[in-house]
Amino acid sequence: MNQNNFFRKLWGLIKWSLIRHKFLLPSIIIMQSFMSFMLVYGIALFIGDISDTDAMYLATGTIVINIISTGCVIAVQNILQSKQNGLFEYQKTLPVTRSSILLSEIIIWTVIGLPGIIASIVASMTRFDLQINFSLLSILMLLIVILTMINVGFSITYYFKPQVAVQLTQVIIFGSLMFSPISFPSYRLPNWLVTIQEFFPFLSSANILRGSLFGREGYLTPFNLTITMTWLISTFFLSLFALSRRKL
């Protein structure tokens, strides 16, 4: 397949998907944006007096939770639905490569996730008067985190039964919100729990955003980047493998 053909088919898949989701997309974007403001302003009410560090944790937490809920919850539910209504299998009979099916989904969910993320940033800036470090590096890191969460979500959908996948997404979102040092410092949790979480993509993603978007030192470490990138690359290829797999 030549390159033009590949991009044409990729664009065809994206356009078809955008038409299919024309009513769902605005509602997801509105809800995600609304959730960003609720998280920033709501959690701040629990805490009361908020220090600079607390504000930075809450801000990154809001951004990461937003990305997790888009990639690991909403995208999962949407793909599960496409598996149930036959779209998933139907796409596999079309004259398109498996990578273009996966890429089209990744692009769509990245685009869907962006307004909510921007809302999180705006909410954090207005509520806590935080300075956001917009640079090529921070945008690249943000993109890596978004892609990681989307691919983790896809892998969950492709490898787990629907009921298990739905439960897993709930565990991830509530676990990240309540028991992961994403929105609060690590010292508030037992060491063993933090150590376990260091090897999952959620904490490492939050840390690289703290280091890049908020310019805090000691967070954008090779370790955090390696963990996130490992999850991104492995879940991408796992998803691609699942899509390429034929029934035995």
Place this chain on the structure above:
Amino acid sequence: MSESLKIKSLTKKYKKSKYFANDDISFEILPNKITSIVGHNGAGKTTLLNQIVGSIIPDSGDIIFKGKSLSKNPNFARKNVSMMPQFHAPLDGVTLKQSIESIMYIKGMPKKDIKAEALKIIKELEIEEWQNKSGDKLSGGVGRLTSFAMATAFAPKIILLDEPTNDVDPIRRKLIWKYLRTLANNGHIILIVTHNLLEVEQYSDRFILLNKGKLVKDSLTGIVENKIKYNTLIVEFINETNVDEIKLPEHKKKNYSKEQRQLTLEINTTNLKDCMQWITENIEKQTISNYKLSPISLENSYGGYIDESE
């Protein structure tokens, strides 16, 4: 290079199943012909289609097109095969027209031709009135027609259709078959899975009967091939009649419905003359009110190829 589709000793058994879905099936499908696959539920028809399009790997055997294995080259299979799934294509949130246009674009039709070609197929299937209606609001039949249009629009050489006329009204069923005939005449290889034997008889060039994964009959649907041997005579009696006590023409099978006073006989073609005489006599005697004599249909002969009790 041969343009036919060759199925060679195809065997498939699912891990959790006791039976073979396809058991050493071999046949060749030529272009310009409409071939139907018939058989009970679970006979292995859909599995066969899924193997041709490359989404299921056969246990053994091969599927060859243009000298290349479709089983071993799923990308080549998808490029050369268009498939209409058993349950119609996903249409939620997309209008009928958008669905067809989207698939045409993905299949690589030149952009400038898409709108006109989509409209052409919409008109041919007489579904213009629903063209701007969202797929989730379409009836089952129109959804199926949309799915049919998506499969056949800008189609590659091989077209596979899984029960394309289900839920479709009688008028548009004819349009589907007419459209398929045009595609066949244009050199496409058309393979249809269906349960509608009357349609097979009327519109297909050939039928392949599968039973428990095995190919039990591969035959042309023409009258010379199938219909000449036996005929069906349906007679309606005026009064209640004990058919065991009256003289009947020589027959192979007999079935009498007391409530309807209707007698069905399977008559050998060599006995047709005697049969006609018996009918004439009974009309004159005013014992029968109506009759119908026709060549035996595929539907009537179907049970003979397989175990009817299944």
